[in-house]
Amino acid sequence: MYVGTQLGGSKLEEVGDRYLRQLAQLGIVHVCIDPPGNPYSWTRDVLRRHIDRVDAAGLVLDMVQLPLPSSGIEKNHQSPGIVLGQGPERDREIDGICRLIEDLSAMGIGAAKYNFNLLGIPRTPSERGRGGAILSTFRQDQLTDSDILTAAGQVSTEQMWERITYFLERVVPVAEANKLRLACHPHDPLTPPGYRGMEERVLGSADGLKHFVSIAESPYHGLNFCQGTIAESLENPREEIGDIIRWFGERKKIFNVHFRNIKGGRYSFTEEFPDAGDMDMAAALRLYKEVGVDCMIMPDHCPDIDGEAPFETAFAFSFGYIIGLFHANGWDPYGR
Template identity: 50%
Template sequence: MYIGTQREPRHATDFKMLTQFGVRHISLDPPGPWTEWTLEALERHRDEVASHGMILDMIQLPLPSVAVDRAPCADILLAGPERDRQIAGICELIENCARAGIPAAKYNFNYIGIPRSEDEIGRGGARLPSFFWDKMDPDAAPPCEPLEEEEIWERAEYFLRHVVPVATSAKVRLACHPHDPWTPPGYRGVTRILGTFEGMKRFVETHESPYHGLNFCIGTMAENLDAPDAEMDDIIRWFGTRGKLFNIHFRNIQGSKGGFSEVLPDDGDVNMLRVLRVLEEVGYQYMVMPDHVPEIDAVDPEGAAFAFSYGYIAAAIQHAKGA
């Protein structure tokens, strides 16, 4: 395993900074709308990344973490009239990733985005993105017509039935992100199928393939558990021993299911050093990257928090490998 990033470099200096930190692997989308990501566009993008001394490990399929009413391929989630055309476009994109030497693609199957309550104040006055169910509006408007849980499973199964064989043939790993965070069944009209360990297991076992797995977020998994630190190791082992971990979002929380704040990796309730030892134990071999970070008082607040996280991850990987 090795350090990665998904933070988009703003200019050449950011690429240079990343390589100086020892970050050489990146998940980064090509410029422009996804419908313009032809083979030639992917190859140009790969070469541009390489010109800065980095390796393009992954891109995002046009199924991001936003609510479905803002998603570029909403008909896949809504079983709308353009569903098959959108799936065909994604299948072509997966095949072009293989031709361009891009080994993986991440995605979400998300209807309500990433709900949050107001920020909490953390260490030294940092502003912490947070979710406390008792501070949320339980009657918040849904972004689509209400859906039964099994209707969502049917749509996920339909998507996987079409894309997993293509990814398997192309040898491109598909990494789905769990739902962030757990919400009560029926909140905003849906029950989140990837908001529990059992749901995530069912998902990766649907249309089994070594190229169908998870963009596994430690923070999101912790948000879905009653006792995150006590439960995390065995969950990682379950997915890791089955070869279902294709990317790691390395972030920590204070709290648990129904109430938490996102913090820097050394400041939360999950022992992140132990997490990396378990990942080493199960033979995990891909990127470990920062994800959400607190708002830090700095000239470049997000950049400062990410820099801290890269350093922590670098040291933690050395520790996990016994260096």
């Protein structure tokens, strides 16, 4: 268990090698950073050059993102067939992901994260937090698009589980054969039943995620455990999150942790800095350690702040907070 971070390929091109060096200077060693371009176009040569680029900055590439993004179906131009359950396209995309898993494993990358997402990340107007920081917000009573269907139309719970099961039954055996851990992100957030045509957001609750990890059971099938997203589905995150961490952690289903805090809970919350939300993050980190979690603990969805480098500054604060919690417990935060 060690501090880490993530960066998409397009963001990497924006911030460049300077930011990779900055991560190393701040004490980050392990990362999830994608090569530029569509993942279906990543060859072993592309991956080799990317690994060398990351290594040159003093970092270790633990994980990348598969071509199943967090964006909703209107913006998902990589694998629409998989999430829509459309025959020939679905099978072609799954074959491409299986080839990518084989290539990632061959290049020594041990994990990949992904989303199975039709709605994207719904939010209502942002609110102000500490010092005027802008907080990503979801309030059910402010929703204005509940009756606007996505391109997927009406989707039943049964249909969603069929699509997920179809994918897992074909991909998980390939991941197991190649010893590559597949880490799925929960649906962010849990939305009211029927929202935008979704009968139920099946990966938006702990119960749904428990069912998910039971499909195609394997030590290589688990979660990108977003603590903030799971907290968004709870009535009382501070009291309930510990039992959920324990349940998934004891079953070795946590392959990456988004260490994010919120204020509020089900259908009404703001995303916060780790020290400003309702959950006891120090207690959560101790629990991850207790149940034997062995992966990156990383910031996620930091609030928007003022300054000349708001992205870098907000994440630097969060890195320092996580590293401080490790040191307070006498643990090495760097995975050495």
